[in-house]
Structures are given as structure tokens and as C-alpha cells.
Amino acid sequence: MPISSEAGQMPLISVTDLxxxxxxxxxxxxxxxxxxxxxxxxxxxxLVGESGSGKSTVLRAMSGLNAxxxxxxxxxxxxxxxxxxxxxxxxxxxxFQDPYGxxxxxxxxxxxxSEPCQIHRMSDIDDRVSDVLVAVGLGPTxxxxxxxxxxxxxxxxxxxxxxxxxxxxxxxxDEPTSALDVSVQAxxxxxxxxxxxxxxxxxxxxxxxxxxxxxxxxxxxxxxxGRIVEELTVAQLRAxxxxxxxxxxxxxxxxxxxxxxxxxxxxxx
Amino acid sequence: xIGANGGKDGALLTVEDLSVRFHTRTGIVDAVRNISFSVGxxxxxIVGESGSGKTMTGRSVLRLIRPPGEITAKRMEFDGHDLLTLSEKxxxxxxxxxxxxxxxxxxxxxxxxxxxxxQIAEAYRVHTGASFRDAKARAAEMLAAVKIRDPExxxxxxxxxxxxxxxxxxxxxxxxxxxxxxxxxDEPTSALDVTVQMxxLAIxxxxxxxxxxxxxxxxxxLNLVASFCDRVIIMYAGQIVETCKAxxxxxxxxxxxxxxxxxxxxxxxxxxxxxxxxRQESWKTEPGVDAYFK
Numbered sequence: 001m002p003i004s005s006e007a008g009q010m011p012l013i014s015v016t017d018l019x020x021x022x023x024x025x026x027x028x029x030x031x032x033x034x035x036x037x038x039x040x041x042x043x044x045x046x047l048v049g050e051s052g053s054g055k056s057t058v059l060r061a062m063s064g065l066n067a068x069x070x071x072x073x074x075x076x077x078x079x080x081x082x083x084x085x086x087x088x089x090x091x092x093x094x095x096f097q098d099p100y101g102x103x104x105x106x107x108x109x110x111x112x113x114s115e116p117c118q119i120h121r122m123s124d125i126d127d128r129v130s131d132v133l134v135a136v137g138l139g140p141t142x143x144x145x146x147x148x149x150x151x152x153x154x155x156x157x158x159x160x161x162x163x164x165x166x167x168x169x170x171x172x173x174d175e176p177t178s179a180l181d182v183s184v185q186a187x188x189x190x191x192x193x194x195x196x197x198x199x200x201x202x203x204x205x206x207x208x209x210x211x212x213x214x215x216x217x218x219x220x221x222x223x224x225x226g227r228i229v230e231e232l233t234v235a236q237l238r239a240x241x242x243x244x245x246x247x248x249x250x251x252x253x254x255x256x257x258x259x260x261x262x263x264x265x266x267x268x269x
Numbered sequence: 270x271i272g273a274n275g276g277k278d279g280a281l282l283t284v285e286d287l288s289v290r291f292h293t294r295t296g297i298v299d300a301v302r303n304i305s306f307s308v309g310x311x312x313x314x315i316v317g318e319s320g321s322g323k324t325m326t327g328r329s330v331l332r333l334i335r336p337p338g339e340i341t342a343k344r345m346e347f348d349g350h351d352l353l354t355l356s357e358k359x360x361x362x363x364x365x366x367x368x369x370x371x372x373x374x375x376x377x378x379x380x381x382x383x384x385x386x387x388q389i390a391e392a393y394r395v396h397t398g399a400s401f402r403d404a405k406a407r408a409a410e411m412l413a414a415v416k417i418r419d420p421e422x423x424x425x426x427x428x429x430x431x432x433x434x435x436x437x438x439x440x441x442x443x444x445x446x447x448x449x450x451x452x453x454x455d456e457p458t459s460a461l462d463v464t465v466q467m468x469x470l471a472i473x474x475x476x477x478x479x480x481x482x483x484x485x486x487x488x489x490x491l492n493l494v495a496s497f498c499d500r501v502i503i504m505y506a507g508q509i510v511e512t513c514k515a516x517x518x519x520x521x522x523x524x525x526x527x528x529x530x531x532x533x534x535x536x537x538x539x540x541x542x543x544x545x546x547x548r549q550e551s552w553k554t555e556p557g558v559d560a561y562f563k
Binding site (some may be wrong): 050051052152176181182183185186187189193194208210211212214215216217238239249250251253254255256257258259261262263265267 | 318319418432433434446462463464466467468470471474489491492493496497528529532533534535536539540542543544545546
């Protein structure tokens with residue numbers, strides 16, 4: 001059962017018994033198995049796990065990119081269906097891992113940012129584009145550039161700007177810095193923290209990097225083989241107090257190389 | 270296996286004044302600028318961000334830079350061989366056999382139309398002339414050594430049927446079979462999960478400590494290099510800006526190294542805005558430092 005973040009307060013996001021299966025009858029991959037968690041408004045909730053643990057699949061089901069799921073996903077008390085309409089995307093936006101793949105290579109930054117506004121029939125698109133560029137630290141000189149003229153960090157800023165231009169309440173972040181150099185990662189993490197404070201956003205952050213999760217989140221869920229192994233607060237993580245052996249091993253391995261620890265690594269699938 | 274006439278001070282590889290240039294339409298790009306270093310029977314980490322020249326440094330040791338790229342050096346010596354003057358044929362005897370390289374991306378390094386077993390066995394047979402049956406058995410053994418469960422099954426798979434992490438372990442197994450004297454590993458574990466990464470590094474570690482292999486470990490991961498390697502070389506804009514013992518990396522002095530270290534989120538530090546690295550133009554013009562094995 002998910003532990004509620006603040007007693008009595010209704011969670012903004014509530015995922016219950018989420019199941020995701022891929023493939024047909026004879027070869028079914030059960031990617032997510034009975035995942036439940038709540039996220040309070042203004043909170044950053046982390047999903048951490050190794051590759052194949054199902055963390056990104058959870059996020060894709062939440063964002064509506066994958067319609068093959070069972071269970072329930074509620075946002076602000078409203079149950080979400082398989083197909084999401086415009087009002088959903090006005091509230092919830094996603095930032096992807098690969099800033100090289102997630103921007104249209106032949107659209108300018110201006111067009112990349114204007115398109116969501118046109119779809120949502122918003123007014124003063126021009127002002128919105130220039131404002132959001134300033135907000136993500138790029139400024140007007142970047143407006144008419146193409147993605148190939150930008151560095152990885154600048155592209156990820158554009159991807160964040162595109163997510164923010166509709167003024168959503170919730171950002172789903174799928175490994176937003178894992179393709180970036182550490183110094184650029186620091187800039188993007190700082191940017192996300194600042195935007196969150198300024199705009200009162202709620203984040204769900206997926207990452208394989210425990211240090212990034214600990215830096216950004218209030219609470220986290222550790223996933224393995226499609227299940228949530230453990231839910232804990234970042235304070236518990238920092239104090240090295242995970243209850244589960246799997247989490248302890250993950251934490252140990254994240255602290256750097258240790259020959260004796262390597263010998264004792266177990267398999268948990 | 271290892272020649273008696275190693276480089277000076279027992280170094281396996283000695284490189285002096287190495288530069289790598291690319292002649293492009295828009296001018297000459299200096300990927301590596303006059304760097305000098307040597308590698309003994311130890312683990313040397315080469316760290317830097319993308320574009321720092323760390324990968325090019327690793328590749329140039331095996332002369333794997335193609336035109337328009339150009340390698341120049343005053344000296345590039347491996348175990349008594351002058352790598353600059355060897356013929357292509359002599360280079361081929363060294364590559365894979367005496368010096369092996371694990372590349373970053375298994376997807377592009379494995380032959381897509383050969384099974385894993387055939388590829389590993391082929392590499393082994395080329396270097397040892399063993400029978401196919403022996404080569405298969407050795408391949409299965411090495412897959413088990415890199416913690417692949419059910420190696421017999423994996424031997425019959427094609428590269429597209431294995432995950433990235435598995436592909437990387439297969440690459441490492443393949444490179445370890447000929448028992449090289451020097452291994453150049455370019456981000457060998459960055460596609461792996463942390464727990465698997467630990468296990469794979471332990472295999473490489475044992476080869477260095479037990480067999481006396483030399484290792485050039487190219488990586489962007491400072492924490493990993495600090496905990497895994499013996500010595501660290503930090504590269505910026507094609508130069509070596511600093512070098513130190515891995516255990517003393519946290520006391521590094523160069524502002525670039527300090528900036529990189531500070532920009533890492535850490536489990537043992539309270540969150541707050543991360544210090545952002547401010548790059549100085551002078552880092553590019555200051556002369557680099559030498560990083561010889563002592």
C-alpha cells in the first residue's frame with residue numbers, strides 16, 4: 001500500500017494497481033505489476049530502478065503514450081481513460097531522455113514551441129515563446145535556430161520549454177539528464193528546481209541514478225522486475241536506511257567501485 | 270608473453286607529445302593537443318566531458334583514427350614496439366592480441382549477421398589457431414566469467430537479440446580471451462546497471478592485479494574512476510589539465526576538475542543548487558601537464 005505523503009490531504013496523482021503487459025498470447029512481457037503510489041501537489045516523486053525494471057513504462061502509461069494498461073490513474077481526483085484529450089495535456093507534460101531524438105530536426109525552436117500553443121488555440125503565442133525561452137535560460141537569440149545548432153544541454157532546455165509553454169501543473173521527467181555531461185546535468189537540475197519553485201509544479205522523475213533522485217526528490221519508489229520493491233523518503237535513503245536488501249545493494253553499488261562489495265552482489269530477478 | 274624490454278621505468282605504453290588533428294572544410298580541429306603520458310601495469314582513468322579528446326587518445330594508441338584525422342607524436346612506444354612506424358600488418362598483430370579495446374557502444378561493435386558464439390570463437394581462433402570446438406568452449410567460459418547466465422543459450426543468439434548491458438559484457442568477454450597486456454576501455458560500463466557494472470569492473474580489476482595487465486579506462490564518471498582506478502588523467506579541450514592518484518582526486522586543484530567534482534549531485538550532501546562550472550578561456554591556452562607512470 002502506498003504511504004500517503006501528508007495525512008488527510010488528497011494526492012494530486014494517484015496510481016493504483018497499475019499493470020502493463022506487452023506482446024501477444026504466447027509471448028507476454030509483464031512489464032509493470034501492480035504498481036501503486038500517490039504524489040502530493042508540489043512534491044517531487046522519484047521512480048528509481050535498473051534497466052527493465054518498468055520505471056519508464058509506468059511514466060509512459062501515466063502520460064498516455066501507452067494505452068495498454070490496467071488499474072487506475074487519477075489526477076486531481078479525476079480518473080484517466082486510455083485516450084487523453086487536450087485538457088489532460090494542458091495539465092500534464094513530459095520531458096524525454098534523449099534531447100537528440102525528442103526534437104524535430106527540421107523545425108526551428110520557434111516552431112517547436114509554437115506548435116503546442118496552436119494546438120491548444122492559445123493567444124499571444126509570440127509572447128509566450130519569448131517568455132518561456134527566457135525562463136529556461138536560453139534567451140531570444142536561440143529562437144530561430146534548428147536543433148542541430150544547439151548543444152545537448154541547450155536542446156534539453158528547449159524540451160523543457162516545450163513542456164512548460166502550456167503552463168502545466170505536472171511534469172513527467174524521464175531520465176532528463178542521463179544523456180548530458182555532469183556539468184550540464186547540474187545546470188538542468190538547477191533549472192528544474194528553480195522552475196518548480198517559481199511555478200509550483202509537481203514532478204514525477206524517473207532515473208537510474210540514485211544521487212540524482214536524492215538530489216531532486218522528496219520521496220521515491222525503488223522498482224525491480226516491474227514491482228515497487230520499497231517506498232521511502234529521501235531522508236531514509238541518505239541515512240542508508242532502506243528496509244529491502246535490493247535497495248541496500250543498489251545504494252552500495254551507487255557509491256562507487258568496491259572489490260569486496262562486487263563479490264557479494266546478488267541477483268534479484 | 271610480455272617482452273623484457275618494457276618502456277622506461279617499467280611503463281607498458283609511453284606516449285610523448287601526441288596530437289590528433291582533423292582536417293575539415295572549415296579548418297583544422299585539434300582533438301588532442303600535445304599530450305604525454307604513460308601506462309604501467311595499473312589502472313589509469315582518463316576523464317573528461319564530451320569533446321575533451323579522451324576517446325581520441327584511446328583510439329590513437331591503436332592507430333584507429335581514419336583520414337581526415339591525423340596522428341602525430343614524438344614517441345608512441347608499447348613494450349619495445351614503436352607504434353608510429355609499424356606497418357599495418359604488424360599493427361594488426363598487436364591489435365586485439367597485445368592491446369585490446371572495448372568500445373562504447375556494443376550495437377556498432379558486434380557483427381549483426383553473426384551469432385555471438387561465432388564472433389567470439391572467431392576472435393579466439395584468429396589469435397590462437399585453436400579448433401572451433403575449443404574456441405566455443407572458451408567462449409562459453411568467458412561469458413560465464415562476465416556473469417552471463419546460461420552462456421550456451423547466449424552463444425547462439427544474434428546481437429540484436431541481446432540487451433545493451435549484455436552486449437557490453439559480450440564485448441568485454443571477447444576482448445579478454447586473447448589475454449591482452451594492455452586494455453583500452455572506452456566507457457565500457459556506462460550502458461550497464463550499477464550492480465552489473467560493479468561485477469564487470471571486478472573482472473577487469475582482477476586481470477590487472479593478478480595478471481599484471483595495464484588498463485586505460487576512458488570515462489566521464491568521476492566517482493567511478495576515483496574508486497576504481499589507481500591514477501587519473503583529467504582532460505579538457507584536448508589537453509591534460511591535471512593528473513593525480515585516484516585516491517586523491519577529491520583534493521584536485523585545477524578549477525576544471527574542482528568544478529566537475531562539485532557539479533555532481535551526491536548522496537552524502539544536502540540538496541541545494543549545484544555549483545555550475547564556469548569555463549575559463551585560459552584553460553585552453555595554458556600548457557598541459559605530463560602524466561607519466563612513476
